[in-house]
Amino acid sequence: MSEKLTEEMLSALPDARGHFGAFGGRFVSETLMDSLMTLEKEYKMLKNDPEFQARFDKELADYVGRPTPLYFAERLTRETGGAQIWLKREDLCHTGAHKVNNTIGQALLASFLGKKRIIAETGAGQHGVATATVCARLGLECHVFMGAEDVQRQSLNVFRMKLLGAEVHAVESGTRTLKDAMNDAMRDWVSYVDETFYIIGTVAGPHPYPMLVRDFQSVIGRETRRQALEKTGKLPDALVACVGGGSNAIGMFYPFLSDESVQLYGVEAGGLGIETGKHAAPLCAGRPGVLHGNRTYLMEDENGQIAGTHSVSAGLDYPGVGPEHSWLKDIGRANYVSVTDDEAMEGFRKLTRVEGIMPALETAHAVAYAIKLAATMDKDQTVVINVSGRGDKDINTVAKLEGIEI
Amino acid sequence: MSRIERTLEALKGQGRKALIPYITAGDPHPDATVGLMHTLVAAGADIIELGVPFSDPMADGPVIQLACERALKHGTSLRQVIAMVKEFRTKDSETPIVLMGYLNPMEAMGYEAFADAAVDAGVDGVLTVDLPPEEADDVAPLFTERNLDAIFLLSPTTTDDRIRAISEHSSGYVYYVSFNGVTGASKINVDEVASRVDHIHKLTALPVAVGFGIRDAHTAAAVGRVSDGVIVGSVLVDTIARNQADNDQLKRALTDLLHPMREALDGLSS
Numbered sequence: 001m002s003e004k005l006t007e008e009m010l011s012a013l014p015d016a017r018g019h020f021g022a023f024g025g026r027f028v029s030e031t032l033m034d035s036l037m038t039l040e041k042e043y044k045m046l047k048n049d050p051e052f053q054a055r056f057d058k059e060l061a062d063y064v065g066r067p068t069p070l071y072f073a074e075r076l077t078r079e080t081g082g083a084q085i086w087l088k089r090e091d092l093c094h095t096g097a098h099k100v101n102n103t104i105g106q107a108l109l110a111s112f113l114g115k116k117r118i119i120a121e122t123g124a125g126q127h128g129v130a131t132a133t134v135c136a137r138l139g140l141e142c143h144v145f146m147g148a149e150d151v152q153r154q155s156l157n158v159f160r161m162k163l164l165g166a167e168v169h170a171v172e173s174g175t176r177t178l179k180d181a182m183n184d185a186m187r188d189w190v191s192y193v194d195e196t197f198y199i200i201g202t203v204a205g206p207h208p209y210p211m212l213v214r215d216f217q218s219v220i221g222r223e224t225r226r227q228a229l230e231k232t233g234k235l236p237d238a239l240v241a242c243v244g245g246g247s248n249a250i251g252m253f254y255p256f257l258s259d260e261s262v263q264l265y266g267v268e269a270g271g272l273g274i275e276t277g278k279h280a281a282p283l284c285a286g287r288p289g290v291l292h293g294n295r296t297y298l299m300e301d302e303n304g305q306i307a308g309t310h311s312v313s314a315g316l317d318y319p320g321v322g323p324e325h326s327w328l329k330d331i332g333r334a335n336y337v338s339v340t341d342d343e344a345m346e347g348f349r350k351l352t353r354v355e356g357i358m359p360a361l362e363t364a365h366a367v368a369y370a371i372k373l374a375a376t377m378d379k380d381q382t383v384v385i386n387v388s389g390r391g392d393k394d395i396n397t398v399a400k401l402e403g404i405e406i
Numbered sequence: 407m408s409r410i411e412r413t414l415e416a417l418k419g420q421g422r423k424a425l426i427p428y429i430t431a432g433d434p435h436p437d438a439t440v441g442l443m444h445t446l447v448a449a450g451a452d453i454i455e456l457g458v459p460f461s462d463p464m465a466d467g468p469v470i471q472l473a474c475e476r477a478l479k480h481g482t483s484l485r486q487v488i489a490m491v492k493e494f495r496t497k498d499s500e501t502p503i504v505l506m507g508y509l510n511p512m513e514a515m516g517y518e519a520f521a522d523a524a525v526d527a528g529v530d531g532v533l534t535v536d537l538p539p540e541e542a543d544d545v546a547p548l549f550t551e552r553n554l555d556a557i558f559l560l561s562p563t564t565t566d567d568r569i570r571a572i573s574e575h576s577s578g579y580v581y582y583v584s585f586n587g588v589t590g591a592s593k594i595n596v597d598e599v600a601s602r603v604d605h606i607h608k609l610t611a612l613p614v615a616v617g618f619g620i621r622d623a624h625t626a627a628a629v630g631r632v633s634d635g636v637i638v639g640s641v642l643v644d645t646i647a648r649n650q651a652d653n654d655q656l657k658r659a660l661t662d663l664l665h666p667m668r669e670a671l672d673g674l675s676s
Contacts, residue, residue: 017540027509027536029465030559031586033568173471179462186464191587193563290509290536291462303483304514305461 005258005333013324018207018294021330024323026206028293031190040208042113047215052112059104060219063137064094066101068220070227070384075354076371083237083377085370086384087357088224090248097360097389098220098248099130103199105216107134110197117192119143120199121185123150123178123244124315124362125157126389127201132166142166145185147177150314157393175308178244178318182292202245203322206293210322217251224384225255232382238263240370241386242362243283243336244316246325248388253334263335266325267369269311270338280309282321283329283336296323312341312397313361315389343368345401348391360389361397409530410502410555410578413452414613414634421675424579424635425450425626425668426615427642428506430457430473431490432482434650440493441653442646442660447501449661450668455533455637458487458507465535467590469640472647484511484520488527495528504531504557504578512545521548531555531578539575546575559583560606560614562598573610581637582606584618584629590640594619600632622663623670630671638667 018024018040026036046052060066069092073085090098103120110118118140122128128144135142144161148170151158161168169188174180182205189198203210203217221239228236239256241249243266256262271279279285282297289298291306299307299319311317328334339347344361347368352358359367363386370385377383391398399406407415417424427446431439443454459477463470484507491503505524512520512534524532532554537545539558549556555578560569562585573580582603585593603614616629617637626636645663649656 025541026538027541028538029535029561029583030538030572031465031561031563031583033538034563034565173468174461174475183462183464187467187588190465191591191593193586289513292464293536298510300510300514302514303485304511305478306510 004260007258010257014207014211018211020324020327022288023296023326024207024210024294026293027290027295028206029190031193032206035193036206036208043109043208043212046109046112052108056105056108059108060101064100064104065092066219067223068092070224070231073355076351079354080371080374082379083374083381083383085374086236086382087387088220088252088384089387090220091357091359091363091387091390095130095133096392097126097130098217098251099127099201100133101219101251102201102213102216102247103127103130103134106197106199106212107138107140110140111138113197115195115197117141117196118199119145119185119188119196120201121145121178121181122201123181123317124313124360125150125154125161125393126315128166128168129157129160129164131199132161132164135166136164143169143188145169145171145181145188147175147181148172149176150178153314153397154393156396177309178314179306202247203250203324204245204292204294204296204320210294210324213247214250214254214324217247218254220248220251220386221253221255224252228382228384235259235262236384237261237377237381238265238373238383239386240265240267240366240373240383242267242316242366242388243321243325244269244280244318244362245320246322248386250322250324252386257333264333265369265373266334266336267365268336268338269313269316269365270340271310273340274338278310279338280311280317280319281338282319283325284338288326291320294323296320296326297329312344313365315360315362316365337369339365339368347371348398357387358391359387360391361394363388408553408555408578410453413502414579417452418634423630423633423671423674424452424615425664425671426453426455426635426637427451427664428455428457428637428639429642429646430459430470430477431487432459432477432480433473433643433646434476436480436482436486438653439490442657443494444497445657445660446664447498449664451501451664452635453502453504455504455506456487456491458484458505458511460508460511463508465588467588467640469590469644469647473643484515485523488523488529491529492527502530503528504533505529506533507535509534509537517545517548521552521554525552525554529554531557533557533581535559539572542575557581562586562602566609569606569609573612576612579613579615579634580606580610582614582616582633584616587618589618592619592621594625596628599629603633623666626667627670627674630674636671638664
C-alpha cells in the first residue's frame with residue numbers, strides 16, 4: 001500500500017456521508033432517509049455518552065461473557081508445522097457466536113431511542129438468534145426475516161428464535177436466502193418506520209450501519225490485541241477471519257488497521273470453486289455496484305442484476321460485502337481470499353478432531369485458510385483465527401453431507 | 407422546456423390533472439411492452455412511468471416484485487428497455503416517458519452510456535428509487551446536460567429542509583409517496599395526503615404527482631383533487647399478471663381500468 005494508515009485517517013472514516021473511499025453511502029428510498037439521519041445523530045451522541053458506554057460494557061461482561069479467551073491451539077499448531085495458531089473464542093459468547101456483541105449494542109440503542117419493535121434479517125440464523133435473545137433480555141417485540149431456503153437449512157435456529165419469543169417470517173421471494181431476507185426486512189422497515197428499529201446483523205446496509213456494527217464488533221480486535229501482547233509479548237503476524245457481510249472480520253481487523261506489521265486475511269466462500277461461478281465471493285470475483293443501501297463489491301450479471309450465490313454455509317451466502325472491506329481491498333490493506341465448500345468441511349473436521357472445538361461452517365472457512373497460511377510461516381510467528389461461531393447449528397448440514405440421517 | 411414540463415404545463419392550462427400509469431418493462435413479455443404503452447396512451451395516460459426490472463426491488467411490494475421476476479425470466483435488460491422506448495417513439499412523439507427503477511442496472515451499464523442512450527431513444531425523465539440527491543453528484547449533471555429530467559421522491563417522513571433541497575435537485579415533477587410502505591399496499595389516507603401536498607406546494611414550484619395506493623377512479627379523483635397528477639402502478643401490474651395469457655384481453659382490461667380514472671380526473675375540472 002502507498003501510505004500508512006494513521007489513527008487520524010481511520011477515525012475520519014466513514015466520512016460525513018458514510019463513505020469509505022468510493023464505497024458505502026446511503027442508497028435508500030426517501031422514506032428511510034430521515035430515520036437513518038436521526039439514527040446517525042443519536043448514535044454519535046450516545047457513542048460518547050458515559051452512561052450508554054458503561055451499560056454496553058456491563059452487558060458485554062455479564063451477559064455476553066466477555067472477554068472471550070485467546071486460546072493457543074497447540075495440537076493444531078504441531079500438526080500444521082508452521083506458525084503458532086491461536087484462536088479468538090467468539091464461539092464462547094452467549095448464543096454461540098460473535099453476533100450478540102452487535103445485537104446487544106443495537107438493542108440498547110433502540111431502548112435509548114424509545115423504539116419497542118425490533119426487526120432483523122438472518123442467514124444462518126445466528127444473528128436472528130442473537131437478536132431474539134437480546135429482545136427477550138430487554139423486553140422488546142422481535143420479528144426476524146429469513147429466506148425460506150435458510151429456514152430449511154437451519155431449522156434448529158428457527159426453533160431457538162421461536163422459543164425466545166420472536167416471530168420468524170420465511171421469505172419466499174427471489175433466491176429465498178439472506179439477500180431476500182434483507183429485502184423484506186427493509187420493506188417492513190419502510191412500512192413501520194416510526195416505531196421500528198432495524199438491527200442489521202452485518203457491516204453492510206446504509207450509513208450509519210456499517211460504522212455502528214463495526215464499532216460494536218471492534219471489542220473482538222481490542223481484546224485480541226491486548227491478549228496477544230500479554231500472552232505472546234507481541235502483536236500477531238496475521239489475522240484470519242471469514243467474510244460474508246464481514247462483521248466478525250471487521251471487528252477483528254479494525255483495531256489493527258494502523259499496525260502495518262499485522263497481515264489481514266478475509267476468507268470468502270469459494271463454494272464449488274470460483275471458476276464454476278457457484279460461490280459467494282464478491283471481493284475475490286465480483287465488481288462494485290449498489291445493493292441494500294451501499295456501494296460495495298457485488299456478485300452481479302453484466303446487466304447489473306444481482307447473481308445467485310452458493311455456499312455450504314448459510315451465513316456466507318450473500319452477494320455483497322461490507323463497504324469498509326471493499327475499501328480495505330482497494331487500498332491493499334487487507335487480503336481477500338476464498339476457500340471451497342470441501343476445504344471448509346476439511347477445516348471443520350480438523351478443528352473438531354484435533355482441538356475438540358467444533359466451529360460454525362462459516363468459521364471453518366477461516367480455519368481452512370489459516371492452516372494453509374500457517375504452514376508457510378515460521379515457527380516464531382503467530383496467526384490468530386477469529387472463531388466467530390460454534391458449529392452445533394450446522395450438525396444437520398454436516399450429517400446430510402456425510403449421508404447420515406439424524 | 408422538456409417534454410414533461412410542456413405536458414404538465416398544458417394540462418395545468420386546461421385545469422386538468424396528469425394521469426401517470428406505471429408498468430414494468432418486459433412484463434409479461436418484452437415483445438408486449440411497446441403495445442401496452444400505446445394502449446395506456448389510448449386509455450388516457452399523459453405520462454408513462456416505465457419500470458426497469460431489478461432482481462432486488464426493495465421498495466416494492468409482491469405485485470411489482472413478481473413483475474420484475476417475470477421480466478427478468480425473459481432477460482429484460484436496461485438496454486432492451488431503452489430500445490422499447492425508441493420503438494415506442496416511432497409512433498408517439500408526444501407522450502413523455504420516465505424510466506423508473508433501481509440504481510445498480512444503471513451503474514452496471516455506465517452512467518454516461520446510459521444517459522446518452524436514454525436521450526437518443528427519447529426518454530424524458532429518470533426516477534431512481536434508491537438514489538437520494540445526496541448520492542447523485544456523479545449522475546445528476548449527466549442528466550441535466552442532456553435535458554433529462556431527474557425525478558426524486560418525497561415521502562411522509564421528509565422534513566421541510568429536505569423537501570426544499572430535493573426540489574432544488576428535481577425537474578419535471580416531484581413524486582410524493584403517499585404513505586410509509588411499499589408499492590401495492592393500501593394504507594392511503596386522502597386527508598393526510600391533501601395536507602402534505604398542500605404543504606409541499608408551499609415549498610416548491612414544481613408540480614407534485616402522488617403515487618402509492620391509487621387503485622380506482624375513486625382514489626384517483628380524491629388524490630387528483632389535491633395534487634397535480636396521480637401515479638397508478640400495482641393495480642395495473644396486477645391486471646397484467648392476471649391477463650398475461652391473452653394480449654387482447656389484457657389490453658381491454660388495462661383500458662377498462664385506466665379509462666374511468668381518466669374520466670374521474672377530468673370530471674374534477676368540469
